Amino acid sequence: MHPVLISNMPNPVLINLTRGSLVESFHRGAVCIARAGAAPVVALGDIERPIYPRSAIKVLQALPLMESGAADAADFTDTELALACASHSGEEVHVETVRAMLAKSGIAEDALACGNHWPTHDESARTLVAMGQKPTSLHNNCSGKHVGMLTLATHLEAGLEGYEHPDHPVQQRIRRTIEEMTGEAAAPRMCAIDGCSVPTWAMPLKGLALAFARLAALSGLSPERAAAGKRLMRACTSEPQMVEGTGRFGTGVMRRLGASAFVKGGAEGVYCAAFPEQGLGMALKIDDGAKRGAEAVAAHLIASLFPDQIENAADLMNLKITNWRGLDVGKIAPSEELGEAIACLDTL
Amino acid sequence: MHPVLISNMPNPVLINLTRGSLVESFHRGAVCIARAGAAPVVALGDIERPIYPRSAIKVLQALPLMESGAADAADFTDTELALACASHSGEEVHVETVRAMLAKSGIAEDALACGNHWPTHDESARTLVAMGQKPTSLHNNCSGKHVGMLTLATHLEAGLEGYEHPDHPVQQRIRRTIEEMTGEAAAPRMCAIDGCSVPTWAMPLKGLALAFARLAALSGLSPERAAAGKRLMRACTSEPQMVEGTGRFGTGVMRRLGASAFVKGGAEGVYCAAFPEQGLGMALKIDDGAKRGAEAVAAHLIASLFPDQIENAADLMNLKITNWRGLDVGKIAPSEELGEAIACLDTL
Numbered sequence: 177m178h179p180v181l182i183s184n185m186p187n188p189v190l191i192n193l194t195r196g197s198l199v200e201s202f203h204r205g206a207v208c209i210a211r212a213g214a215a216p217v218v219a220l221g222d223i224e225r226p227i228y229p230r231s232a233i234k235v236l237q238a239l240p241l242m243e244s245g246a247a248d249a250a251d252f253t254d255t256e257l258a259l260a261c262a263s264h265s266g267e268e269v270h271v272e273t274v275r276a277m278l279a280k281s282g283i284a285e286d287a288l289a290c291g292n293h294w295p296t297h298d299e300s301a302r303t304l305v306a307m308g309q310k311p312t313s314l315h316n317n318c319s320g321k322h323v324g325m326l327t328l329a330t331h332l333e334a335g336l337e338g339y340e341h342p343d344h345p346v347q348q349r350i351r352r353t354i355e356e357m358t359g360e361a362a363a364p365r366m367c368a369i370d371g372c373s374v375p376t377w378a379m380p381l382k383g384l385a386l387a388f389a390r391l392a393a394l395s396g397l398s399p400e401r402a403a404a405g406k407r408l409m410r411a412c413t414s415e416p417q418m419v420e421g422t423g424r425f426g427t428g429v430m431r432r433l434g435a436s437a438f439v440k441g442g443a444e445g446v447y448c449a450a451f452p453e454q455g456l457g458m459a460l461k462i463d464d465g466a467k468r469g470a471e472a473v474a475a476h477l478i479a480s481l482f483p484d485q486i487e488n489a490a491d492l493m494n495l496k497i498t499n500w501r502g503l504d505v506g507k508i509a510p511s512e513e514l515g516e517a518i519a520c521l522d523t524l
Numbered sequence: 525m526h527p528v529l530i531s532n533m534p535n536p537v538l539i540n541l542t543r544g545s546l547v548e549s550f551h552r553g554a555v556c557i558a559r560a561g562a563a564p565v566v567a568l569g570d571i572e573r574p575i576y577p578r579s580a581i582k583v584l585q586a587l588p589l590m591e592s593g594a595a596d597a598a599d600f601t602d603t604e605l606a607l608a609c610a611s612h613s614g615e616e617v618h619v620e621t622v623r624a625m626l627a628k629s630g631i632a633e634d635a636l637a638c639g640n641h642w643p644t645h646d647e648s649a650r651t652l653v654a655m656g657q658k659p660t661s662l663h664n665n666c667s668g669k670h671v672g673m674l675t676l677a678t679h680l681e682a683g684l685e686g687y688e689h690p691d692h693p694v695q696q697r698i699r700r701t702i703e704e705m706t707g708e709a710a711a712p713r714m715c716a717i718d719g720c721s722v723p724t725w726a727m728p729l730k731g732l733a734l735a736f737a738r739l740a741a742l743s744g745l746s747p748e749r750a751a752a753g754k755r756l757m758r759a760c761t762s763e764p765q766m767v768e769g770t771g772r773f774g775t776g777v778m779r780r781l782g783a784s785a786f787v788k789g790g791a792e793g794v795y796c797a798a799f800p801e802q803g804l805g806m807a808l809k810i811d812d813g814a815k816r817g818a819e820a821v822a823a824h825l826i827a828s829l830f831p832d833q834i835e836n837a838a839d840l841m842n843l844k845i846t847n848w849r850g851l852d853v854g855k856i857a858p859s860e861e862l863g864e865a866i867a868c869l870d871t872l
Contacts, residue, residue, distance in 0.1 A: 291847065370853075505717040
């Protein structure tokens, strides 16, 4: 038997992709929007099932770096702190900033355990090719987070070796932080290995939304944690180019909304956000892992939370499906169920 | 309201992706495996709902090219015929073969209406970059099919202009062929525009599986159509490198099984196949459009149909999930429902 933890009720369809007059594909999933200390404002689908948050919670993983004083000891700027919370595109500015962070922390490049991959920013990848170069671990989208973890390891005098393993003091400190923020236990059986080799602990969307609500409201946190969360969110929302990169969804949202929205996606269709003005936290996961589904759901919910700044979701992402010649051939649209959740947000 | 044509019963989960000890993402969908003139052998999920077959039926779209005598008049080789049924990776051999086909048919490159995109074969894309070149319409994965359509247009003296439009004689002839093969009506409201700008008509999986069963058994077809189908399948299964390309799933399957399996995928999670020895046709669609889901379902079903040649699905595709450092972090596995369908195939 497979270790399936899926409840009997399928999650609702959240996003429909139409081509011509028919729905061609659709994405099911679950969404929770919560306020600290209150029942969820939006609970669509199964928000109790543990999901791997992946890169969507890099800001939570960076809290110990900040709280411990390690980031200040290394004299990290906002640009650099944003990169510590980033899934960047491997553009030159990202790579150079990671290099500067390594220098500040006195850490060698080969200490990074994240592995190599080509920049996701096509032009940057092509530039590397044209120069006859190959990607290094600095180009890995998680390299900033890894420098943060190594900086924390140095500060804690915990040793750099094996900093990516679940039992290293750095990962244990991150685990406790995630448990405190979500109010959920990170049991060993909930631990898997992420794309960049660090642990990812499965958590219900309910707990993840609560963690981001606490960040949004800076409530129920120790003064150190509240200060750390505030500083990291300020860094990310003021340097959105560092958190993702050119042309990407989250960067665009934070450019539009500034300090009003901290947003971050993760692999396999996860999306999290903190909205300080409303004191709301959001966490969602697309069942099938599609990024296009996660970003479309996030775009619709964010547009509805900021009616004065954003006319509609199409302002935040391209909801048209075009073909190789640029013809309009279809569209990405919210389902009825998601529409109802949006209507409910409108009345907040 | 959105034009949703989804039945109330969700399609079953077909594929689970596990990470650590939990299911991280999963793909729902529907599968039909049929024999001409008999009830489906496998009917999993909604096989009556019309789905866009996209590139999975390029072999059906190429039948008129063959039957009309246009392909023989142009003196197309098996290599070239395989490319007329292909979604190729834009490798040099593909581009040069398309160029040769254009020359044989006396058609200029700028007649191609498919649009441009970078080769999906990374190394070929990087070679273009290194040479300071940009992709042309020859690199479009559908360029071989388009040369086939233009060759048919020339042969029919129907004019090249607008050959991609639903009302052009070339597309009308293709539409009638698809209707005859599937036994389903291609009503105007079922017509949408494909990625390469030609029509794609929505058809139920039941009809698509029947069309491929007819191809597999070469039964219930006129002598001309049977000969055309046989020739095209022979071309594809003997030149699988031309149908997709280096490292791709369908190319690998046809290399392993030769004339015993003609397989072809399409965008948005569609997969079709004809198995001549068993006289079976297969058509499947993943609800969310994921290629990884479609190929995994196909791999499991194909492995089960050829127990003597293929040990298991992992022989046909990588079912391990590895991270950037190459660590094993999860796996792609069939659901219980798909497992039951496989068990039922085993008893055939």
